[in-house]
Amino acid sequence: MDTPDFTEHIEFLRKETDKALNRLSISQNPESFYGPIKYVLNGKGKRLRPVLTHLVGRAFQADPEELMHAGIAVELLHNFTLVHDDIMDRDDTRHGQDSVHTKWNDPTAILAGDGLFVLAQLALGRIKSGTVRAIRCFNEAALTVCEGQAMDLEFAAGTDIRIMHYLEMIEKKTGSLLGCAGELGGIVANQDEKTCASLQSYGRQLGIAFQIQDDILEIFSDPKSMGKSLGSDVLSEKQTILSLIAKKDNAAEWEEKSAEAKKLNIQDRLLFLRKYYEKRGIRLKADLLAETAMNEAHKSLNVILSESHRVELEEFATMILNRKK
Amino acid sequence: MDTPDFTEHIEFLRKETDKALNRLSISQNPESFYGPIKYVLNGKGKRLRPVLTHLVGRAFQADPEELMHAGIAVELLHNFTLVHDDIMDRDDTRHGQDSVHTKWNDPTAILAGDGLFVLAQLALGRIKSGTVRAIRCFNEAALTVCEGQAMDLEFAAGTDIRIMHYLEMIEKKTGSLLGCAGELGGIVANQDEKTCASLQSYGRQLGIAFQIQDDILEIFSDPKSMGKSLGSDVLSEKQTILSLIAKKDNAAEWEEKSAEAKKLNIQDRLLFLRKYYEKRGIRLKADLLAETAMNEAHKSLNVILSESHRVELEEFATMILNRKK
Numbered sequence: 297m298d299t300p301d302f303t304e305h306i307e308f309l310r311k312e313t314d315k316a317l318n319r320l321s322i323s324q325n326p327e328s329f330y331g332p333i334k335y336v337l338n339g340k341g342k343r344l345r346p347v348l349t350h351l352v353g354r355a356f357q358a359d360p361e362e363l364m365h366a367g368i369a370v371e372l373l374h375n376f377t378l379v380h381d382d383i384m385d386r387d388d389t390r391h392g393q394d395s396v397h398t399k400w401n402d403p404t405a406i407l408a409g410d411g412l413f414v415l416a417q418l419a420l421g422r423i424k425s426g427t428v429r430a431i432r433c434f435n436e437a438a439l440t441v442c443e444g445q446a447m448d449l450e451f452a453a454g455t456d457i458r459i460m461h462y463l464e465m466i467e468k469k470t471g472s473l474l475g476c477a478g479e480l481g482g483i484v485a486n487q488d489e490k491t492c493a494s495l496q497s498y499g500r501q502l503g504i505a506f507q508i509q510d511d512i513l514e515i516f517s518d519p520k521s522m523g524k525s526l527g528s529d530v531l532s533e534k535q536t537i538l539s540l541i542a543k544k545d546n547a548a549e550w551e552e553k554s555a556e557a558k559k560l561n562i563q564d565r566l567l568f569l570r571k572y573y574e575k576r577g578i579r580l581k582a583d584l585l586a587e588t589a590m591n592e593a594h595k596s597l598n599v600i601l602s603e604s605h606r607v608e609l610e611e612f613a614t615m616i617l618n619r620k621k
Numbered sequence: 622m623d624t625p626d627f628t629e630h631i632e633f634l635r636k637e638t639d640k641a642l643n644r645l646s647i648s649q650n651p652e653s654f655y656g657p658i659k660y661v662l663n664g665k666g667k668r669l670r671p672v673l674t675h676l677v678g679r680a681f682q683a684d685p686e687e688l689m690h691a692g693i694a695v696e697l698l699h700n701f702t703l704v705h706d707d708i709m710d711r712d713d714t715r716h717g718q719d720s721v722h723t724k725w726n727d728p729t730a731i732l733a734g735d736g737l738f739v740l741a742q743l744a745l746g747r748i749k750s751g752t753v754r755a756i757r758c759f760n761e762a763a764l765t766v767c768e769g770q771a772m773d774l775e776f777a778a779g780t781d782i783r784i785m786h787y788l789e790m791i792e793k794k795t796g797s798l799l800g801c802a803g804e805l806g807g808i809v810a811n812q813d814e815k816t817c818a819s820l821q822s823y824g825r826q827l828g829i830a831f832q833i834q835d836d837i838l839e840i841f842s843d844p845k846s847m848g849k850s851l852g853s854d855v856l857s858e859k860q861t862i863l864s865l866i867a868k869k870d871n872a873a874e875w876e877e878k879s880a881e882a883k884k885l886n887i888q889d890r891l892l893f894l895r896k897y898y899e900k901r902g903i904r905l906k907a908d909l910l911a912e913t914a915m916n917e918a919h920k921s922l923n924v925i926l927s928e929s930h931r932v933e934l935e936e937f938a939t940m941i942l943n944r945k946k
Binding site: 323325326328329380383384402403404406407409410411413414415417418421427428431432435436438439442443445446447449450 | 731753763
């Protein structure tokens with residue numbers, strides 16, 4: 297490790313990623329295409345996915361420059377999905393700023409997303425070692441992310457779903473991309489398929505935990521600490537892990553309580569739901585689901601022989617689970 | 622050549638492409654994602670781009686299976702752009718059937734387009750020879766297509782443009798993808814960079830001619846022979862090569878005539894514009910522009926030493942220029 301302190305190390309990797317994103321030679325014209333792309337990349341992303349690629353790859357002494365190409369590709373892919381998802385979900389803000397379709401319009405945002413995706417492929421094509429494996433891993437993950445988004449749209453349209461469907465959806469939508477970020481670290485380091493599969497599993501389980509935590513934070517976090525407007529899931533009456541557990545535990549009571557909640561203004565509704573989720577142990581169950589995924593993630597790390605690197609990836613996982621409460 | 626007759630040969634390649642598209646193992650679920658993708662691929666595309674890849678590659682004895690991967694990738698990329706462009710341009714029909722956002726909705730169409738793009742990358746990743754070169758060529762073309770679409774959107778929003786801007790736009794939007802189709806034929810056949818650049822130029826110039834011809838056919842063709850609703854450019858008052866030449870030749874008269882045209886119903890407007898474009902030699906000038914691009918395309922074919930294959934590609938170009946009048 298370059299720095300003794302874990303947080304500093306993560307911050308270092310994040311800044312290096314930002315620098316690399318700035319170094320991408322993105323044209324000026326047409327401005328209506330590249331302007332929005334630059335706007336997205338200048339947004340305040342946490343760069344968790346490239347950081348993950350670096351941490352995994354460094355555990356196997358991969359070339360940092362190669363890891364950066366892979367990390368940048370994953371970050372660009374992530375941003376592509378955000379831009380398109382925001383259009384589909386009609387989310388007006390992202391990372392504390394207007395989303396692309398809000399600042400411009402839908403066609404501009406569709407095209408900016410497409411452009412980010414192409415830039416991701418070009419970044420990935422710069423890898424010198426294991427390129428073909430990397431491209432397959434990357435695009436299989438991209439396809440799975442699309443599947444997850446399709447399921448999410450189906451669920452948002454009111455499909456009656458169970459917890460297992462929801463977990464499948466977040467595994468696809470969030471897990472597969474973090475899984476890809478982990479696996480690419482191994483591919484760039486020329487690790488065998490079995491090792492890469494474990495690294496993918498680490499990222500995927502981390503993604504599941506991350507997404508469950510996201511649902512929890514939507515209701516329970518301090519509004520100032522989240523870029524996304526707090527309670528937007530509640531406002532849009534989106535199904536979350538909390539509402540699904542509530543429904544499974546006591547469908548009749550949940551129907552009654554959620555109808556009651558809908559009559560309240562957003563602030564009171566949040567407080568009402570928080571209280572209900574806590575009182576009925578629903579929050580606890582959601583926390584447990586996140587922890588289970590986290591334990592699975594930790595188990596997958598046994599392919600990393602160096603203890604210091606393993607600990608680092610455990611710390612990274614903990615950082616994600618304990619973020620911004 | 623497998624068949625003595627050129628038309629039969631093209632038809633053979635087209636059918637083989639359709640078969641290969643049908644063989645793509647596309648999942649069933651989620652249906653909301655893969656259903657629309659299959660709907661697009663079952664549409665009546667002419668498969669001109671994969672046919673081009675095959676014709677070029679066969680001139681250099683490339684492996685037909687490898688060519689098919691490349692051709693399928695280009696066709697999928699093409700369909701991705703059509704699905705997204707149709708949303709942006711609010712085009713309701715495509716190849717004689719409802720476009721995806723019309724049959725379903727915008728989010729479904731955004732996601733279907735994204736999926737087609739990912740499938741394109743996966744198809745390309747199946748090439749065994751020259752994969753890295755192919756991926757760069759392919760994604761650079763994809764980026765250029767996006768640039769072209771952005772310019773097209775700018776122009777549609779009423780930006781005052783000149784013929785040279787328009788030609789740049791169609792070179793990017795249509796030329797670069799046909800250019801890529803040609804170049805991939807060379808890359809798969811392991812040809813050097815200079816040869817591949819010529820093959821790209823052939824496709825690019827062909828694309829320019831194709832697009833100019835498209836503008837002309839929009840006004841002058843028999844409505845039954847075009848899948849796209851005839852006169853949609855006229856209805857949407859889109860700038861075309863014909864309107865730009867008219868404006869350049871006599872801006873004052875064109876302003877007057879186009880104002881006059883707008884007062885007519887669509888049928889009369891088409892007849893009125895046809896007459897004007899013919900009387901003032903505007904159609905002739907557009908034809909000449911298409912022919913110039915076609916001559917450039919022919920010149921680029923000098924890298925193909927086998928006369929029979931060169932003739933075949935010349936015939937292909939002619940077929941495109943003379944289509945469906």
